Amino acid sequence: MPMDDAQHAYVDRVATFFTMFGSARAWAEILGWLMICEPAEQTQAQIAEDLGLSAGTVSTQLRAHVQLGMVEQVRVRGDRTQRYRLRSGAWYAVMASELERIRALGDLARAGDGVLPRDRPERVTELGDLADFFAREWPPLMERMTAELEKGPA
Amino acid sequence: MPMDDAQHAYVDRVATFFTMFGSARAWAEILGWLMICEPAEQTQAQIAEDLGLSAGTVSTQLRAHVQLGMVEQVRVRGDRTQRYRLRSGAWYAVMASELERIRALGDLARAGDGVLPRDRPERVTELGDLADFFAREWPPLMERMTAELEKGPA
């Protein structure tokens, strides 16, 4: 189903938002379209057609979405074409994965132990304290999140 | 004070980390150096010299840091040269400012009300629920953070 004007406007809004944070335009447009397209499952060819992107771009950016865990592929028996759709709980999964980045920040801070400045060492240690705090707080926060929104992740 | 090998290695580690998320190399190097340089206050000329960057690059990227609230300038009376240093509580401030981005995500979800798909509308509504949840949880979390790490923000 091709896009109507309102849908096009929304895809553009989503794309503008995410490109602001450094995402590729095509990546963001695909995300926006997969949020509102009907049906939720789409083939690469449909996406390319609807968004006016080349097949290669769709293949590449869609793979990026799959690897990030936002999108999953659906096999339909007796049909050769792969379908792609936004994963249920995709947004929650992104938040849950933040814990990894928090840990990476903690590692970064600890790596600074050998070069701790005499003058205002908190420039480095504050980062470590921050990472520790979030590493502790994040898991219970995620539990509350899934409990409260209880749509079940995957 | 010029960098020794260990310091150079750390600046490089910090720079590698942040460029991975799309930051400019110079921006990230300046951040890393301001975390460990001695003394904490540095002039633009010193930073350019120590990192091997041009004066123009330092001016531009340093301004970006100031606008983001990570770096502040210090006036020293009787000295014409401006000094720059990492703000106390800079890392906490970054986390506190996340609330704005959460709200922006909520707006993005609500903007999708007009194009809500019949098939699996939760693709859009989940994002709104998520944003609402974090908008509620974030302020008390920030309070706990500042209380627990109590170095005082600014």
Added chain:
DNA sequence: CAGTTGTTTCAGGCAATACTGAAAACATGC
């Protein structure tokens, strides 16, 4: 097994951005 359709890969063009170097603008102390 050949034909058809869908997907991936990759070289090349293109646009966006970072960085440099130099000149203009600015601020401060004398």
Added chain:
DNA sequence: GCATGTTTTCAGTATTGCCTGAAACAACTG
């Protein structure tokens, strides 16, 4: 105010990364 050193601005250059289009590859159908 003038001189001096600092900071900003900006045109030009280099680099990066996105996107395309075509060709190779894979999978199903008749």
